[in-house]
Every structure is written in C-alpha cells, then in structure tokens.
Amino acid sequence: MLPILRCIAAACLSGLLAATAAPAAEPLPMTEVASGVFVHAGAVAETTPGNRGDIANIGFVVGDAAVAMIDSGGSVAVAEAALAAIRRVTDLPVLFLVNTHMHPDHVFGNQVFAGIGATIIGHRRLPAALSARAEFYRQSMREQLGPALADPVAITLPDETVEGERRIDLGGRTLLLTAWGTAHTDNDLTVLDEATGTLFAGDLVFMEHVPVLDGSIKGWLAQTPELASIDAQRVVPGHGPPSAPWPQALEAQTVYLETLAADLRAAIADGVPMAEAVEKAAASQAGKWQLFEAYNPRNATAAFAELEWE
Template identity: 45%
Template sequence: MKRAALALILACMASAHAAETFTVKEIAPGNFVHRGHDDVATRENGGDIANIGFIVGTCCVAVIDTGGMLAEGRALRAAIRARTKLPICYVINTHMHPDHIFGNAAFKQDHPQFVGSFKLAQAEASRADNYMRALNRELGDEAKGSEIIGPTKTIDGTGTLDLGGRTLKLQTWKTAHTNNDLTIYDDKSGTLWLGDLLFVQSIPVIDGSVLGWLDDIPRIKQMNPRHAVPGHGPIDSSWPVALDAEARYLTQLASDVRAAIKQGKTMQQAVDSIVPEQGDTWLLVDQYHRRNVTAAYAELEWEQ
C-alpha cells in the first residue's frame, strides 16, 4: 500500500512539473508549437523530446502529436484549455515513434478522432511491446498511464479535416523516416507540420528508407510553405536551409554506404568506418549515426 501511494505521489509530481514547465509558442495564427528537448528520452526530461502542438479553428481544435508520455499529453491539453474551450476534434499522429504518441491517452476524455497514416496501426502494433518496455525502462514510474492508442481515422494519400474556417490537408509519403509518415498543412496560415521528415540541428534518424527520404525532400520543397514545423529542433529556423542540410547528410550517407558495399566491407565494417562529414554540426551523432549506417546498408546491399 505504501509503495502504491508513493508511486501515485511521484506520478502526480511529474504531472505537475510537466505542466509548470510546459510552454507553447504561436508560430502562425492559430498554430501553437511546444519545443521538445534536443536529447534522447530520460527521466530528467520526461520523454519531452519532440515538437508537438495544436491548431485552432472556429469550431474545434486539432492536436499534432502528443509527446512521450501521459504527463506531457496532459500538459499539452492544459495549454490548449488555457487558450480555448473549443472541443478537441482530432488528435493527429505524424508517425509511430514513442516520443510522438505516448501522450494520446490524455485526450481520451475528449472523444476525438485519432488520425494517422493507413500504415500507422500495423506499425504501432508490431512494436508495441518493445515500445512499452523501453518507455518503462527510460521513464519508470513517471510513464504510468501512458499507452498506445491507434488511429480511428486513417489517411491513404491525401485527406482533409475541417476545423471551422480552417482546412487541414493531410498527406502520406513514400517510406522515409518511417513507413507511416504523415504531414499536415494548414492552408489558412501556410503552415506545414512535417513531423520527423524534418530534423533541425539534431541528426536525421532513419527508421524507413534513405532513398525514399531523398525522394520525398524535393516534393516537400515544392509545397513551399510560409512556415514549417520540424519534428525535432528549433522551430524558428529557415526550413529550406534545414531541409538542404538534411538532404546533404542523407546523400552523403547513401554515397558512403554504397562505396563500402562496393569495397566488399561487411555491415559492421561500414558502421565502424563511416563518419558523417561535418558531424560536429549535428546533435546526437553518437546516438544515431551508426544506426543510420546500419539501416542504409541493409537497404542498399542488394541494390541493382
């Protein structure tokens, strides 16, 4: 009983701390973004490492990703309620990664439609056990109540959501960061929410296809939004500059991996020998570059 009471107290303290430190910025009319930490998920940052936020129409609100655990989702909901009493109609997940979805449960009381790519549910289901184990390992008791809530509305290609006086255009993409990437474009403000198709300063992470990502980038550029929200990193940077930097890293990675394969190097030899050019300009290189080499090698090894 004492242990259960202590766990409850700790969970309440974590939730209160998240609410106190949680801030959002209106980057364009009706578009509010919370800037995550440039880090991996830890107990110190509460899994708050992704950029998440919401869009307000005249009839209702759409949430864009919900953070790395229930407490962060609750802090996001509190930030919404501090600005509007309009109903929360949609919770949109840009892809399946834990730092973007584990706050979903904070919005169950609003009975929204949970929206994602048509590939999202299968991707979440196939990794659910691993994600939950990692969440409990990294965040411990603070993660209590966090859960994966799959989509109730899916997008295959393109779709629209009406918030009242504001239409959101949703689009799925070729496998890139993941196989279930989804972007949201607010036509009224010209704001494009890119999820993890755009990393700023933090190194891009491949959990899908390096070649697909490189194919997607020119299509993103053609959309030419007035504002763009990255999945990670500063929200006030020039998106064309950031997208070009991302493309350079991915292009060099593919080139280096192809060269290693041509030289007959094993995957481990490639991982040990390939270092990113201007690696000191990226954050979290040590955590993710070797993983990116592994993913690219597996993809390109049998390339014709």
C-alpha cells in the same frame, strides 16, 4: 445537427467529464509561430525520466470552431501539459489529434486526447506498425522513462487513417493531411495549415537533432524533392526549433542523408565489411548534429542493409 456540431457537442461533454476527474497540469510552454498555430519545442535529447519523454516538437492549430493537436508527446504527463496549454489559449473543443508517425515520443500521450473525445488520425499503416511494436515500446520506454511515467501509458491507436490526402475542418481553416511513402518510417504523415502556410512535417524533417532512419534511406531521399515542393512558408520539424523557413530547413538534412548514402555505397562497392563501413559512414557530418554518436551508427547499419542489395 451538422457533423461538426455533433462532434463539438460530444467533445465538450467528454472534456467536462475529464476536467472533473484530474487536477490541471502545468501548461507546456508554447510559441505562436503563426496566427493560431502554437508549437512546443521538445528537448534535443534522448528520453529520460527528467525530461518525461518531452523530446519531440508538438503543437496545435486553433480554428473558429475547434482545435487540432499535432502529436501527443512522449508520456501521459507531457500530453496533459499540452492539453493545459491549449486551455490557456482557448476553450474550443479539441476535435482532432493527428499522429505524424508511430514513435513513442510522438504518440505516448494519445490516450489523453482520446479521453476528451478527440478523433485520432494517422497514416493508413500506422495502426499495424504501432501494434507490431507495442510490447517493445512498452518495455523500452519503461527502461528510459521509469515505471512512474511509462506504466500509465495505454498505447492508443488512430480512429481513422489517411491514404493519400485528406482535409479536416476546424471552422474557418482547413488542415491538409498527406500520407507519404516509406521514408523516416513507413507511416509518415504531414499536416499543412493552409491558412498560414505552416507545415508540421513530423520526423520527415530534422533540425539540430541528427536525422533518425527507421524506414528507407532511398525512399526518404527520393521523396525529398516532392516534400520540398510543398507550398509552405515555414516548417515545424519533428525535432529542433519550433519553426524554420521552408524549404531551406531541408538543406542540412538532405546533405546528411546524401552523404550517408554515398559513403555506404562507396564502401559496399569496395567490399568493406559492414562494421567498418558503419564506423566511417557520414563521419564528415559528425560536428554538425546533436546526438550524432547515438544515432548515426544505427542509421548507417540500417542504410547499409538496404543499399547492399541495390
């Protein structure tokens, strides 16, 4: 039996068993941004019990033989609703779940897709990074989501990892997975649907929601030209609208990151203390982004600590 057929058979059996174990969730609303490419736009918000951790853009791609899910959402409830959305579109097996990086709003539903036999794929550094923060994420998400939504989560690591590039076959279409150097995090992965030119950028691209730095501002800026050179028609950002023209979607984020870095470098050169520099860094960008007050001080603190050693 061919490998993809063996995978399909196993996934179908797992799906049948799972279907008898729990009632169907209400499907997440999805937008078909290109033929066979469906995206759910999460709220531009911080995690709360009310939004169930549904604050990231997630989606799926349908091939002739199988489906790939891109990120699993911020709770088991969100992942179950995403799976219900897939089943509204197709009965094909979900063979793959691709994690674009380690943050809870993108991976806290992994167990749902593992439970139906999907192979989970992530950046080669994702397993170590997620394992290192597992207990912190459990406690943090319990506070943000509440016990009813957080306690059912079993942090689930990738089955397979990517270093460099890898293609996965859905039957009649392939997805190109690319592992990046440290930028938003140290485990960022993009997914390009080569059939439609749709790029799932994860949190390497933010729109509307202020970018969040948990890796390297220098690395993020250094890799932006390579990211922009990807031959895509549209991008699904990690946060913001379900899709946007590419590479124009990068422009506002690039200005923000460049402004943040320039302001901090100037402050460091002038001997400004970190607390004062953080308060003023990227202030000119404040009116251009949602959640600016929540995340810009964190970004500035992390970037200052990196840039002061140049």
